[in-house]
Amino acid sequence: MSDYIEVKKLCKTYTVYKRKKLRREKRLIEAVKDVNFNVKRGEFLGYIGPNGAGKSTTIKMLTGILTPTSGEASVAGYCPWKHRKAYVRNLGAIFGQKTQLWWDLPVKDSYAVLKAMYKVPDGKFRNQLNYLVERLEITEFYSQPVRQLSLGQRMRAELAASLIHDPEILFLDEPTIGLDVVSKHGVLKFLRELNENGKTIFLTTHDLNDIETLCKEILIINHGKLIYKGTLSDLKKMAGLPRLLKIRLKEDSFRLNEEQKNILDDYSGYYNEENREITLKLFDSQNPAELAKILFQKFHIEDFKIQEPGIEEVVKDIYRN
Amino acid sequence: METFKALFIASLKSQTEYRFNFIMDIILSGLAIFSDFMITLVILSNFKDMAGWNLGEIALIYSIIEGGWGIFRLFGEGLHRFQELTLSGRFDVMLIRPVSTVKQVMLQKFQFRRLGVIGQAVGVGIIGALYADMASPGFFVVYCILIVLSAMLIFSVNLILSAIAFWTIRNEDILVLASYSMRTAAYYPLNIYADFVKIVLTFIVPMATAAYYPMSYLSGKTDSIFALIAPILSLIVFMPLSFWLWKQGEKHYSSTGS
Numbered sequence: 163m164s165d166y167i168e169v170k171k172l173c174k175t176y177t178v179y180k181r182k183k184l185r186r187e188k189r190l191i192e193a194v195k196d197v198n199f200n201v202k203r204g205e206f207l208g209y210i211g212p213n214g215a216g217k218s219t220t221i222k223m224l225t226g227i228l229t230p231t232s233g234e235a236s237v238a239g240y241c242p243w244k245h246r247k248a249y250v251r252n253l254g255a256i257f258g259q260k261t262q263l264w265w266d267l268p269v270k271d272s273y274a275v276l277k278a279m280y281k282v283p284d285g286k287f288r289n290q291l292n293y294l295v296e297r298l299e300i301t302e303f304y305s306q307p308v309r310q311l312s313l314g315q316r317m318r319a320e321l322a323a324s325l326i327h328d329p330e331i332l333f334l335d336e337p338t339i340g341l342d343v344v345s346k347h348g349v350l351k352f353l354r355e356l357n358e359n360g361k362t363i364f365l366t367t368h369d370l371n372d373i374e375t376l377c378k379e380i381l382i383i384n385h386g387k388l389i390y391k392g393t394l395s396d397l398k399k400m401a402g403l404p405r406l407l408k409i410r411l412k413e414d415s416f417r418l419n420e421e422q423k424n425i426l427d428d429y430s431g432y433y434n435e436e437n438r439e440i441t442l443k444l445f446d447s448q449n450p451a452e453l454a455k456i457l458f459q460k461f462h463i464e465d466f467k468i469q470e471p472g473i474e475e476v477v478k479d480i481y482r483n
Numbered sequence: 484m485e486t487f488k489a490l491f492i493a494s495l496k497s498q499t500e501y502r503f504n505f506i507m508d509i510i511l512s513g514l515a516i517f518s519d520f521m522i523t524l525v526i527l528s529n530f531k532d533m534a535g536w537n538l539g540e541i542a543l544i545y546s547i548i549e550g551g552w553g554i555f556r557l558f559g560e561g562l563h564r565f566q567e568l569t570l571s572g573r574f575d576v577m578l579i580r581p582v583s584t585v586k587q588v589m590l591q592k593f594q595f596r597r598l599g600v601i602g603q604a605v606g607v608g609i610i611g612a613l614y615a616d617m618a619s620p621g622f623f624v625v626y627c628i629l630i631v632l633s634a635m636l637i638f639s640v641n642l643i644l645s646a647i648a649f650w651t652i653r654n655e656d657i658l659v660l661a662s663y664s665m666r667t668a669a670y671y672p673l674n675i676y677a678d679f680v681k682i683v684l685t686f687i688v689p690m691a692t693a694a695y696y697p698m699s700y701l702s703g704k705t706d707s708i709f710a711l712i713a714p715i716l717s718l719i720v721f722m723p724l725s726f727w728l729w730k731q732g733e734k735h736y737s738s739t740g741s
Contacts, residue, residue: 222575225578225579226578227575227578228736228737229735243734246578247582248581250578250579250580250581253579257575260571260576261573261576264493264591266497266592267494271492271496274489275489275490275493278488278489279489279582281485
C-alpha cells in the first residue's frame, strides 16, 4: 500500500516584480524546490526550517490552498488542490496567525456553523463537542464572542474548531505561538493524546522544544529544499555535535594563568570571564573522567556540568552548513 | 442550505444583541441612501421629466437598481469587502472548508442593516408606480422579479470585480469605478448618456439591462420583448463568466506570508 502522504517533486515559484530605474523587472522566487517525502499514517511529523524557508508554502499546498507550479502530492488518496472539496472533509488545520472562527460570533455558534459546513451528524457532533469542550476547558468562555477571548482561550477554541468533524489528519502551523507556559503545556499534551488515538499530525513550529517533546519524525527545509528527513535521534547522531563540558571558576581565581590557557587551547574551549565560565567541547574520542581529573587539578572549580546538544544546536548547525 | 441557515441565525443573533442599535442601523442606512435620491428628486422636480421619462418612471428605475443592490449587500457584504480577505490571507481558511468559496465569502456575515436600503427602494418604487400610473398586481409581480434579477446581476458584476483581486490582491479602485459609478449611472434613463456610456452600461458593466431596458418596455417606450428580458439575457452571459473567472482566480491565489 502506498503511504498516507506522498509528495513528489513539488515546486512552487512566485513571480515578484522589482522596481528598477526605468521599468520594473520580473523575478522568480523558488519558494519550494523539488521536495519529496512520504509520511505514514499515524505519524507525528515535525516540519522545521528558518523563516522564509518554504514551510508555510508546503503546508498550503498540502492543504489545497495553493496550487503548486509543478509536482505531485497525494494525501489519503486525494490530490489536495485538485479534489479540494472532497479532500478537506477529512482535514483539520490551524494557522496560528489566522483565526478560522467567526470574529463576532460566540464560540458555540461558530461550532454550529462548522457542523453545518461539514455536515456532521447530530449524535457524532454532540459527542465530539462534549469531548472537546471538556478536554480543552472551553466551558468558561463557551458563550463569549471570539473577539473577546484571550490568546490562550482562542487557540483552544481554534483547536476544537479544527476537530469538530473528527478529521484523520491535522496540519498545524505554529499552534503554540504566543502561548504562556501553562497553556502551551496543555496544548502539547492534548496533541500527543490525539496522535496516540491514531491521528496523523503535521506540525510546523519555531519552537524546537515542541518538536523535541512531540515528534518522532522530522523534516527540515531550508531555502526551499528538503535537507533532512528522519528521526530526531538519528539527526543528532548525524550532526555529531560534541557534548559540552561547562565549569564555573571560584570567585578568587577567575584570572587564567599560562598553563590554564594552554589547556583551554588543547580542548578548543573558550573562557567567558564575565560569568567565570569555561566551555570545553567533549568529543566521543575523549574520556570525560580523564578530562575532569585534569581540570580539577588545575582549576579552582565551583560548579561543573556536562550538556547534551539540544535540538536547537543541532538545527542551528544544519542551517549553517 | 444547512450552512446558510446556521450562519443566518448566528448573524441575526449577534447583530440583534443590542436591539436599539440594530433598528437604528437599519433606519439610518435606508435614510442615507434615500437622501442621495432626494437630491435628484429636487433637481428633477424643476424639469418634470428627463429625456422623455417622467418622475415616476425614473423612480422605478432607481428602485430596481437600488433594491437589487440592497439584497446583494444583505447577503454579499463579504464579497463586497473581498479585498480584506486576500490582503489578510483569511481567504486561506475558506479553502480548507468543504463548501464553495463563493458561498463562504458571501455568507461571511449578513448585514441586516441593508434591510433599510431594500425598504426605502421598494418605498420609492411603489410611489413611483403610483405616480406613473403603472400600479397593478401584475406589474408588482414583474417588479419583484426584476429586483431579484437585478440583485443577481449586481452579484455577477461584483464577483468578476472581486475575482480580479486574486491577481492584483487589491481591487478597491476598480470596485469603486465599475461597481459604484456604474450603479449610480444606471439610476438614470440610459438615453441621456453619450453612445460610449450606453455601450458600457449595456455590454460591459450591464447595469442598464437590469432596469432601464425592462422599464422602457413596461412603460410602453418600446415594443421589443428583448428589452423586457434583457436582464435574463445578460445573466446568461455574465453568471457563468463570473464563476469561471472566480475559479481561475482561485487557482491563481497566492496567499500571504505568515
